[in-house]
Amino acid sequence: MSEKIINLENIHKDYGGKVVLDNLNLYVRDKEFVTLLGPSGCGKTTTLRIIGGFETPSAGVVYFDGKKVNDVPPNKRPVNTVFQRYALFNHLNVFDNVAFGLRIQKKYSEGEIADRVNRMLKLVSLPDYGDRMSTELSGGEQQRVAIARALVNHPRVLLLDEPLAALDLKLRKEMQRELKAIQQEVGITFVFVTHDQEEALTMSDTIVVMNKGKIQQIGTPTDIYNEPKNAFVANFIGESNIVDGIMHQDKLVSFCGRQFDCLDGGFAPDEPVDVVVRPEDFEVVAPEQGQLVGTVKSVLFMGVHYEIMVETEHFTWTVHSINYADVGDRVGLFLTPDDIHIMHKS
Amino acid sequence: MKNNKLGTLPAIPYIVWMAIFVVVPLILIVFYAFTNEAGGFTMENFSEMGSYAKVFTRSFGLSAIATVICLLIGYPIAYAISKESAMFQRIAMMLVMLPMWINFLLRTYAWMSILENTGLLNTFFDTIGLFDLINWIGVKFASDPAAYEPIKHFQMINTQGAVILGMVYNYLPFMIMPIHSVIVKIDKSMIEAARDLGADSKLTFRKVILPLSLPGVLSGITMVFVPSVSTFILSRLLGGGTTMLLGDLIEMQFMGGAYNPHLGSAIALVMMIVVMICMAIMNHFGDGEDKAVML
Numbered sequence: 115m116s117e118k119i120i121n122l123e124n125i126h127k128d129y130g131g132k133v134v135l136d137n138l139n140l141y142v143r144d145k146e147f148v149t150l151l152g153p154s155g156c157g158k159t160t161t162l163r164i165i166g167g168f169e170t171p172s173a174g175v176v177y178f179d180g181k182k183v184n185d186v187p188p189n190k191r192p193v194n195t196v197f198q199r200y201a202l203f204n205h206l207n208v209f210d211n212v213a214f215g216l217r218i219q220k221k222y223s224e225g226e227i228a229d230r231v232n233r234m235l236k237l238v239s240l241p242d243y244g245d246r247m248s249t250e251l252s253g254g255e256q257q258r259v260a261i262a263r264a265l266v267n268h269p270r271v272l273l274l275d276e277p278l279a280a281l282d283l284k285l286r287k288e289m290q291r292e293l294k295a296i297q298q299e300v301g302i303t304f305v306f307v308t309h310d311q312e313e314a315l316t317m318s319d320t321i322v323v324m325n326k327g328k329i330q331q332i333g334t335p336t337d338i339y340n341e342p343k344n345a346f347v348a349n350f351i352g353e354s355n356i357v358d359g360i361m362h363q364d365k366l367v368s369f370c371g372r373q374f375d376c377l378d379g380g381f382a383p384d385e386p387v388d389v390v391v392r393p394e395d396f397e398v399v400a401p402e403q404g405q406l407v408g409t410v411k412s413v414l415f416m417g418v419h420y421e422i423m424v425e426t427e428h429f430t431w432t433v434h435s436i437n438y439a440d441v442g443d444r445v446g447l448f449l450t451p452d453d454i455h456i457m458h459k460s
Numbered sequence: 461m462k463n464n465k466l467g468t469l470p471a472i473p474y475i476v477w478m479a480i481f482v483v484v485p486l487i488l489i490v491f492y493a494f495t496n497e498a499g500g501f502t503m504e505n506f507s508e509m510g511s512y513a514k515v516f517t518r519s520f521g522l523s524a525i526a527t528v529i530c531l532l533i534g535y536p537i538a539y540a541i542s543k544e545s546a547m548f549q550r551i552a553m554m555l556v557m558l559p560m561w562i563n564f565l566l567r568t569y570a571w572m573s574i575l576e577n578t579g580l581l582n583t584f585f586d587t588i589g590l591f592d593l594i595n596w597i598g599v600k601f602a603s604d605p606a607a608y609e610p611i612k613h614f615q616m617i618n619t620q621g622a623v624i625l626g627m628v629y630n631y632l633p634f635m636i637m638p639i640h641s642v643i644v645k646i647d648k649s650m651i652e653a654a655r656d657l658g659a660d661s662k663l664t665f666r667k668v669i670l671p672l673s674l675p676g677v678l679s680g681i682t683m684v685f686v687p688s689v690s691t692f693i694l695s696r697l698l699g700g701g702t703t704m705l706l707g708d709l710i711e712m713q714f715m716g717g718a719y720n721p722h723l724g725s726a727i728a729l730v731m732m733i734v735v736m737i738c739m740a741i742m743n744h745f746g747d748g749e750d751k752a753v754m755l
Contacts, residue, residue: 166656188656189656201650214654218659
């Protein structure tokens with residue numbers, strides 16, 4: 115987990131003046147599971163395609179093992195890709211699809227190829243599927259064939275472009291676990307693109323949150339969730355309440371008409387800031403005990419908890435609580451200092 | 461329920477049309493082919509056909525050559541067009557279609573005036589001094605310069621080559637169109653996948669694009685070969701009647717001096733069966749790919 119296998123330096127990409135990637139700096143360490151996370155149009159797929167060699171950056175350098183690879187075509191890169199809609203060859207059966215890359219290398223006999231293909235099909239739990247046409251498979255099966263087809267070549271890095279987006283929820287969860295297990299078993303670097311924050315949190319070693327062609331934050335799932343760097347990250351990863359506040363001095367912030375103690379510091383005196391509070395961090399208390407007092411506007415049952423919208427004088431808060439409250443109830447909300455996250459205005 | 465009833469109703473005029481103008485004539489052809497003038501059953505029409513074996517082989521031979529040439533010209537054109545922008549593709553395909561807007565006969569007459577001994581091409585060659593050059597070389601290297609006969613023109617009209625040219629010219633769009641429409645539908649990510657798996661652009665073409673475009677190639681071959689076999693005016697106008705084709709032979713039996721609709725029907729029937737066998741063989745080869753693309 116130390117060697118930088120991929121290094122993107124000052125990558126800039128625009129299509130006829132429309133900026134897609136803006137001064138992107140990113141490195142991926144060997145055997146790491148890195149997820150590029152962001153809303154559609156944030157540049158995450160373009161970043162992946164630049165690593166794969168399908169796009170060339172307008173400016174900046176792509177290093178692979180310390181060597182510049184800007185002009186190396188996709189077929190010469192030690193990288194394989196699992197495409198968004200799998201892109202299986204529909205004129206070939208499953209076996210020939212998986213064997214495609216090995217046959218092109220011309221390094222192996224048909225016997226060796228058969229060994230490796232069958233072993234790989236077993237790894238993705240599709241033994242005995244070799245003779246089927248790719249068009250006869252379900253979405254989940256096509257997905258596995260696409261993974262097998264890429265992994266059988268032992269790439270240094272596997273690129274995955276929203277590979278689970280087309281699957282239904284249950285299958286997606288299953289594949290998430292399986293993908294992670296496969297990654298640990300074969301021990302190669304995965305660069306995974308998704309817009310699903312939950313997927314990113316459960317699978318990754320490192321998450322790269324992107325928006326509008328810029329990296330917003332790089333960190334472990336825990337870091338990203340607990341210490342979001344700005345309001346965008348806080349809002350994109352999990353749910354958040356974001357209100358305007360004023361940072362008077364270190365550890366003292368005011369929002370919604372009153373002052374709160376917090377743990378953050380390092381801001382200019384009286385700097386306007388974004389204040390972020392996670393819905394699950396509120397404690398719902400009696401009105402006289404709350405720092406904030408409001409009226410319950412709506413209650414939704416979410417399974418584990420209730421989602422309660424509490425309207426106060428300045429803001430309507432989203433609150434997650436395991437206790438039920440009636441619409442129209444007066445309730446108090448209580449926050450401890452570590453529930454309050456202060457962020458620079460972006 | 462209402463929809464169900466309406467479902468078959470609009471098809472009825474077409475079915476009636478097909479019955480009257482396709483099925484009935486087919487029955488008539490079969491009937492004529494197996495009868496003589498007196499109306500009795502006979503196989504004579506088929507045995508008589510043996511003397512026309514040459515016309516059969518020539519017809520199928522020239523059509524096969526024309527089809528191969530169409531494929532060799534048409535595939536690269538279709539492939540090149542499919543790589544361009546959507547706008548370019550529309551214009552290019554319109555240009556491919558453009559000659560079809562002009563009457564078939566007119567087009568063929570135009571070729572006559574181009575290929576004639578005193579036609580456009582020969583006049584052009586004469587003007588640039590090509591014949592003078594050839595004759596000068598000819599005289600210089602001839603063993604007996606006095607006996608050397610200078611050439612005044614290339615013989616282009618009234619040759620089999622001219623007939624093939626006519627077929628290629630007239631039917632080339634039918635090769636380009638189906639191939640183009642299949643190639644543009646190939647998923648671009650499949651091409652990227654091939655590149656990703658280590659194939660250079662040549663291998664990607666051979667292992668992915670070519671097999672996936674095969675259904676277009678097959679229908680292109682069908683659409684060029686079938687009309688080429690049965691064409692009848694081309695050989696008379698461009699081949700000068702020296703290269704009689706099946707179409708001409710059949711026409712003669714119905715319209716010309718050799719009036720014999722029984723023999724004509726028999727020839728038409730045999731031709732139809734041979735074409736159907738050719739197509740069946742072709743489709744058998746392309747079956748797997750065809751299904752794969754259709755799915």
